[in-house]
Each structure stands twice: as C-alpha cells, then as structure tokens.
Amino acid sequence: MESTMGIVALVNDYIASRRDDDKHGGSIYPSAIGLCPRKAIYIYRGEEPTNPFGPRLLRVFEVGKIFEDFVLEALKSADVLLGCHPPVKDLYFSGKIDGVVAQGGQTYIVELKTIHSKAFLYKNLPYDHHVYQVLCYHLLWRKLFTTQLSAPHIVYISKDDLLIDEYVVPLSREAEVQERMDYLVACAQKGELPDRPHSDSHEHWACWNKKGKRPSCDYFDLCWGLRKE
Numbered sequence: 001m002e003s004t005m006g007i008v009a010l011v012n013d014y015i016a017s018r019r020d021d022d023k024h025g026g027s028i029y030p031s032a033i034g035l036c037p038r039k040a041i042y043i044y045r046g047e048e049p050t051n052p053f054g055p056r057l058l059r060v061f062e063v064g065k066i067f068e069d070f071v072l073e074a075l076k077s078a079d080v081l082l083g084c085h086p087p088v089k090d091l092y093f094s095g096k097i098d099g100v101v102a103q104g105g106q107t108y109i110v111e112l113k114t115i116h117s118k119a120f121l122y123k124n125l126p127y128d129h130h131v132y133q134v135l136c137y138h139l140l141w142r143k144l145f146t147t148q149l150s151a152p153h154i155v156y157i158s159k160d161d162l163l164i165d166e167y168v169v170p171l172s173r174e175a176e177v178q179e180r181m182d183y184l185v186a187c188a189q190k191g192e193l194p195d196r197p198h199s200d201s202h203e204h205w206a207c208w209n210k211k212g213k214r215p216s217c218d219y220f221d222l223c224w225g226l227r228k229e
C-alpha cells in the first residue's frame with residue numbers, strides 16, 4: 001500500500017500555517033492573566049519561544065478551534081451573536097473575545113473552551129485561569145466601549161461527545177483580576193521579570209510535562225537558564 005505520510009505532513013504544515021501569530025511583543029494577553037506571569041512578560045517583551053509547540057499540540061489547538069467555530073455558527077444561526085472575535089486592545093492588553101451575545105435582555109461576553117468529557121466529571125469547572133481571562137475581557141470592554149455588559153459566560157465543549165455546559169462568572173471576582181492586570185502592567189513598565197511562581201522546581205506541570213518528559217512551557221529553556229536571556 002502506498003504511504004500516506006505525505007498527507008500527514010501536508011496537514012501538519014497547513015495547521016502550522018493557519019496559526020494566527022497574534023502573540024506579538026508589546027501586549028499582555030488576557031489568556032495569560034491566570035497563568036504564569038513570567039511567561040506573560042516574555043511574550044510582552046517579544047521573546048521568541050525557545051521550545052515551540054510541536055505538531056501534536058498544534059493539532060490539539062486546531063481541534064479546539066473547529067469545535068469553537070461550530071458553537072459560534074450555532075449562535076449565529078440563532079441570531080444572538082452580536083460580535084464574533086471582536087478585538088479588545090488598550091495600551092498594554094490585547095486580545096480577541098470569542099463572542100458577544102445578546103439574549104434574554106442581556107448582553108454578555110462568551111468564552112468558549114474545549115475539554116475532554118471526563119473533565120466534566122471532576123466538578124471543578126470553570127477553571128480559574130479561564131475565569132481570569134474572561135473577566136479581563138469584561139474589564140477591558142467596560143473601559144473601551146459604552147455597551148453595558150452582564151456577567152460573562154464560559155462555555156465548555158467536550159471534544160469527544162460534544163457535551164456542552166455553561167457557567168456564568170461572578171463579577172465579584174473582578175478585583176482579583178484587576179490586581180493581576182495591574183501587577184503585569186507594573187512589571188512591563190519597570191522592565192521587571194516576575195519570579196517563577198511554581199517554586200524552584202522546573203517539574204511543575206506548567207513548566208514540565210512529566211509524562212512526555214519534555215517542557216510544557218514554550219519558554220522553558222529561556223526561563224530555566226538553558227538559553228542566555
């Protein structure tokens with residue numbers, strides 16, 4: 001039988017070419033607010049990742065996009081989608097909201113996230129870093145636009161059985177998000193690199209993938225001094 005490896009390589013190349021390289025220096029990304037602040041500042045500084053994501057992880061991201069687009073299409077068809085991927089940008093922050101929805105007399109931001117169906121069983125959704133991300137969008141929107149928004153929603157979609165669940169994020173958590181945003185802006189202004197938040201061990205899951213025996217952070221070598229800063 002003829003090998004199909006050529007197709008695999010073509011698909012991997014196609015996915016790599018579709019990566020919207022929207023992570024440019026000079027901005028802090030809302031998706032980074034709840035994750036490692038050191039990494040957020042590496043991106044802000046425009047550092048090139050020293051450990052770029054491989055084809056498998058890029059395919060995982062692509063699957064996420066496919067499912068998210070599917071849900072956005074459903075919202076469009078229901079005529080409740082006011083905005084699809086509207087950009088929000090100020091002097092320090094930049095990002096694209098998944099959707100702005102008007103429904104039942106309320107207008108709110110929606111963030112779509114794909115997970116494995118098993119993640120629904122652990123009852124620990126929504127994850128904090130997703131809450132931080134969507135509240136960061138909410139705070140930026142309030143600062144930039146006049147449309148009044150209700151509390152944002154996070155919608156989780158399982159990749160294996162299209163299970164969908166929705167969470168309304170309490171605005172009572174805005175203050176802690178604002179605090180993180182202010183901290184990152186202060187680091188950017190002062191040219192400071194935040195300490196590593198995950199103790200002194202590189203084996204924290206955010207830095208190192210124990211199972212795969214490889215970095216899970218794309219700035220691992222830079223962060224741990226394997227490449228000169």
Ligand code: SF4
Nearest residue numbers: 036039196207217223
């Ligand atoms: S390697 Fe770990 S501590 Fe360093 S930037 Fe990445 S996540 Fe943060």
